[in-house]
Amino acid sequence: MSGKIIKISRNTENAPKSSVSTQTVAFSHYNNISAQLPVDPKTGEIVVGDVKVQAKQCLANIKAIVESIDHVMDDVVKINIFVKSISDIDVIDEVYASFFQGALPTRTTVAVAALPLSDALVQMDALISNGEGTAPQAPCELIKVSRNTKNAPKGLHSQTAAFSHYNNLSSQLPIDPKTGEVVTGGVKEQTEQCLNNIKAILESIDHVMDDVVKTTIFLKDISDAEAVNEVCATFFPGYVPARTVVNAAALPMGALVQIDTAVSHGDGTPPQLPEDTRLLVMEASNTENAPKVPYSHTVAFSHYNHISGQLPVNPKTNEIVAGDLKAQTEQCLNNIKAIIESVDHVMDDIVKINIQVKNIADIDAVNEVYTTFFKGDLPARTVVGVSAIPMDALVQIDAVASNCEGTPPQA
Numbered sequence: 001m002s003g004k005i006i007k008i009s010r011n012t013e014n015a016p017k018s019s020v021s022t023q024t025v026a027f028s029h030y031n032n033i034s035a036q037l038p039v040d041p042k043t044g045e046i047v048v049g050d051v052k053v054q055a056k057q058c059l060a061n062i063k064a065i066v067e068s069i070d071h072v073m074d075d076v077v078k079i080n081i082f083v084k085s086i087s088d089i090d091v092i093d094e095v096y097a098s099f100f101q102g103a104l105p106t107r108t109t110v111a112v113a114a115l116p117l118s119d120a121l122v123q124m125d126a127l128i129s130n131g132e133g134t135a136p137q138a139p140c141e142l143i144k145v146s147r148n149t150k151n152a153p154k155g156l157h158s159q160t161a162a163f164s165h166y167n168n169l170s171s172q173l174p175i176d177p178k179t180g181e182v183v184t185g186g187v188k189e190q191t192e193q194c195l196n197n198i199k200a201i202l203e204s205i206d207h208v209m210d211d212v213v214k215t216t217i218f219l220k221d222i223s224d225a226e227a228v229n230e231v232c233a234t235f236f237p238g239y240v241p242a243r244t245v246v247n248a249a250a251l252p253m254g255a256l257v258q259i260d261t262a263v264s265h266g267d268g269t270p271p272q273l274p275e276d277t278r279l280l281v282m283e284a285s286n287t288e289n290a291p292k293v294p295y296s297h298t299v300a301f302s303h304y305n306h307i308s309g310q311l312p313v314n315p316k317t318n319e320i321v322a323g324d325l326k327a328q329t330e331q332c333l334n335n336i337k338a339i340i341e342s343v344d345h346v347m348d349d350i351v352k353i354n355i356q357v358k359n360i361a362d363i364d365a366v367n368e369v370y371t372t373f374f375k376g377d378l379p380a381r382t383v384v385g386v387s388a389i390p391m392d393a394l395v396q397i398d399a400v401a402s403n404c405e406g407t408p409p410q411a
Contacts, residue, residue, distance in 0.1 A: 005303065005404040006135045007351060009377035012068035015061040016041045020367050021381035023065045024128070025351040027402040028303035029142065029164035031069065031128035032352040035082070035382035036061040037120050051083075051121040055092040058124040059099045071128055076105045077144060077161040078127040078168040082384050085121070086111040086250035092122060093156050103146035107157035108171035108260045110218050111250035114360035114385025125382045129163040143270045149204035152197040153177050159201050160263075164272070165280065165302035167205065167263040171218070172197040173255045187224040187256045191231040194259040199235070207263060212241045213282060213299040214306035216260040216398075218248040222388040228257060229294055239284055243295040244309030244398045246356055247386040264301040281408045287342035290335045291315045297339045300403050304351075305343060309398040310335040311391055325362050325394045329369040332397040337373065345401055348376045352400040359394070360385030366395060 009022040016039040017023070024033045038054030039061070040047050047057045063073055081096075083089065089109055097104065105126075115123050132139040146158035153175040160169050174183050174190030175197070183193045199209055217228060225245050232240075251258050264282050284296040291313040298307045312328030313335070314321050321331045337347055355370075357363060363383060371378070379399070389396045 005133075005137060005402070007349070007402050008134050010069060012065055014041055014064035014068060016044065020371060020378060022377050022379065024069060025377070025380045026069070026130050026134050027351050028133055028137065029130045030166070030304070031071070031130050032380040032400065033062060033065055033126040033128060034380040035080075035123050035125040036065075037115065037117055037123050039117070046117055046119045050091070051085075051088040052091045052095055054121050055095045058122055059095065062124060062126050063099060066128060071130075073099050074102045075129045075144070076100070076126050077129050077163050078106045079108075080125050080382070081107065081109045082112050082115065082123045083109070083121065084111065084115060086252060088121060089252060097156060103161070104157050106159070106161045106168045106170040107155075108216075108258070109252055110246075110248045110258065112384040113247075113249050113387040116360060116363060116383050123382075123384070125380075127168060140271075142268075142272065145269050147205060149201055151177055151200035151204060153180065160205060162205070162265050162269050165265050165268055166304070167207070167265045169198060169201055169261040169263060171258045171260040172201075173251065173253055173258050175253070182253050182255055187219075187221070187227050188231050190255060190257050191228045191259075194257055195231065195235045198259060198261050202263065207265075209235050210239055211264045211266075211282070212236075212261055213264050213301050214242040214262045216244045216246060218246050218251060218258040218260070220248055220251060220256045222247045222390060224256065225390055233294070240295040242297070242299045242306045242308040243293075244354070244396070245390055246309075246396075247388040249387065262306060280406075283407050285339075285343050287338055289315055289338035289342065291318055298343060300343065300407050303403050303406055305340075305345065305401040305403045307336060307339055307399040307401060309396050310339075311389070311393045311396055313391065320391055320393055325357075325365045326369050328394045329366045329397075332395055333369065333373045336397060336399050340401055345403070347373050349401045349403075350379045350399050351402050353379045353381045354398050355381065355383045356386045356389060356396045357383065357394065358386065358389060362394070
């Protein structure tokens with residue numbers, strides 16, 4: 001690593017603090033914000049009230065973090081909303097839009113089996129644009145570009161929000177944009193529609209599917225993963241982006257699948273000049289020291305590496321390791337460490353971690369192992385409980401790592 005750009009980890013007293021995560025971790029032109037529960041930072045307790053009150057508190061916590069680093073809510077490019085009941089979304093939306101003055105961020109909404117606090121009904125995390133960069137980058141008044149196309153479904157979000165060298169797309173449901181309804185058929189037909197919607201959005205901004213760096217696939221039935229992989233292979237016949245498959249308790253509109261996407265953006269956003277940036281090279285990497293999968297272990301573009309969801313699989317046997325949750329957590333993190341080290345990085349370069357556990361009550365056991373893998377400030381983090389994980393694992397972990405050397409032709 002060149003060590004030229006410095007990661008900044010920060011906390012504020014105006015939002016709940018955690019001993020196992022940092023509220024916001026900035027690197028280059030993005031801030032990664034830890035998932036916020038509906039906790040009053042003054043009392044440390046869940047706020048009293050229904051899901052509308054809880055949603056407001058989650059957003060107030062995000063706002064407090066954003067303002068503590070001299071940003072505003074309209075700098076948010078992506079919000080992920082995790083709910084206990086998918087039927088609560090309409091109520092959440094009544095509060096949600098009031099926190100933004102301009103174009104809404106891109107968004108993913110998914111119901112999960114459990115949240116870290118049993119009384120919580122909702123949890124949200126966020127990704128923030130960071131025009132000032134991080135030292136020694138000079139501040140640059142980059143402009144966030146939010147866009148929509150009639151060829152993909154619209155909602156209470158932007159279809160894509162570009163900032164600097166990334167486009168963050170709203171998760172796509174299997175909705176026919178002409179009818180506004182979920183397409184008929186099974187999970188294969190629905191997956192194809194999700195991917196067609198992503199393709200339509202990308203083409204509307206002069207990008208192609210091979211510009212995708214990471215997909216997160218939310219499935220109602222985790223046993224459908226193989227069928228989904230078959231369809232994905234037709235959209236990514238050569239290069240395959242990093243990927244995480246997450247079990248959803250429910251998805252909007254009763255869908256069977258939903259796909260979230262991060263996309264490389266070689267042309268940057270104004271006032272970056274296309275001729276300065278469009279030649280950046282996307283670098284997909286795999287290592288023998290992590291389990292083989294039908295997608296890339298890590299995909300780097302510009303100043304970030306996106307790492308695929310890691311299961312507790314021994315790369316030598318390609319089977320789940322023997323042992324309890326602690327042993328499985330250690331293997332997941334060892335796999336991430338092997339991937340990170342294979343691209344000349346270290347665990348402390350991670351800016352964001354996402355953890356799915358079968359039993360949310362076991363999160364303390366996860367944390368005992370988790371903290372031993374980091375020497376400096378802990379990454380931003382999101383934890384959800386799910387009812388199933390591929391290969392019947394107890395835990396799955398993915399990550400985003402800083403990439404201070406950038407990708408060619410950057411020095």
